Amino acid sequence: MSNQIQRLTGMHDVLPDDRRYWDVIIAAAGSLTQRYGFQHIDTPILEATELFVRGVGQGSDFFVQKEMYTIQEADDSSITLRPEFTAGFVRAYISNGMHSWPQPVKLYTIGPSFRRERPQAGRLRQHSQINCEILGEEDPAADVEVMMLAMNLYRELGFRGLTFQLNSTGCPVCKPGYIEKLVAYLGDHHDRLAAIDKERLTKNPLRVLDSKEPGMDELLAGAPHIADHLCDDCREHFADVRELLDALNQSYTINFRLVRGIDYYTKTVFEVWQEGIGAQSALCGGGRYDGLAEDIGGPSTPGVGFGSGIERIVLGMREQKVDLPEVLPPPVLVAHFGGTTKISAVGMAFRLREAGIGAHLAFARRGRSMKSQMREADRHGARYVLIMGENELVQGVVAVRPLVEGEEQAVVPLSEIVTWLRERLAA
């Protein structure tokens, strides 16, 4: 044990019992995105560190708290495991000249991202996300499209009781003015702030809004709301988003304290919350990032999208006791007695599989008792054991032992076994 190589902290093996949820989630995302007209892409897991420094922002915690996995290359360049997806999406948009594709470009991807954080329930150092983005469109309807895509994904997966949290974070025109007013208000109540919030006040004042320190609810209730300080453009955009959500009967909670940790967000920000999956209740987070493309040196391109962590969706589905479609095990096990019967058994197993019939082959380096092979078949949940014995083989037949009640053992000609099994299995 002591010299055994261990799993890295914050990394998880996805075992079959969890992985079957992934299959369901990925399938649902694939079908839904197709209906919404999103195209599937993949972008590299490694990007230039500069992309995240400029895109995500130096004020973000990824950067400040050294949460990124960064590698210094021999030629002095620096590369980083993506801590989030959007910057890479926008970089791919620019790199591949997608601005000359029919606009907007609607894309989604599924894959891993990495942050060196302290793991806890629903938060891992490597986690996978479904990410959906609409690039090159500023219509509030695009915001609503990605929001509804997220909500409908959860609905299709069987979630209930989710809350949709919505806010506008303004834009470079109105945000600074709001921050000034917020800082002024909080400055007037400086003595009521916890030490950590005093620090946030100087470094990133908006962060004070999602402070969970005691007493903040009362203090922030009197704070200026961003919604009252948006510029005309942002206010109109926010109103349009709400109007469309109303028209779709999608309920939402305006949460003026919803602030996202990444610098690039403009206008719309949203999260979907679920209770009961630990402290990490955000199932999905997203928003608009109209300035990001320019930040990373591309043409001005509006964008909106969201990311949703698959591990958290799995936690949520388990919490909500969502039923999964049953995956049936192979109905057949091919047993043998070694020697030439083994060679025939191997051939039979592949023949069945090619014919579309699931089959296990009983492995046996040397001989193995029929009892042992029967036990294996039982444990695997097989319905029939094909016994490839010498007596049968010389007669050109195979003995079929059923493992379910009410069926008789049969002897079937080798040439008819596929048809025979198909008929029984269809019933």
Next chain:
RNA sequence: GCGGGUGUGGUGUAGGGGUUAACACGUCUGGUUGUGGCCCAGAAGAUCGUGGGUUCAAAUCCCACCACUCGCCCCA
């Protein structure tokens, strides 16, 4: 980076200074000629998280570290 909890075979547990570390489940193999589930027999599998210390003697007491886990921060 900071707190709390937990570390004994694959899993779940018992044992709480004395020399072959126990039990259940699981796994594997058998129970006479080629046949499952139950039952029976047997086997494999743990240097008791790691490293120090105390002691004649440590899984057991002490310290440190590490890992896992939950939470803070932050986020999916």
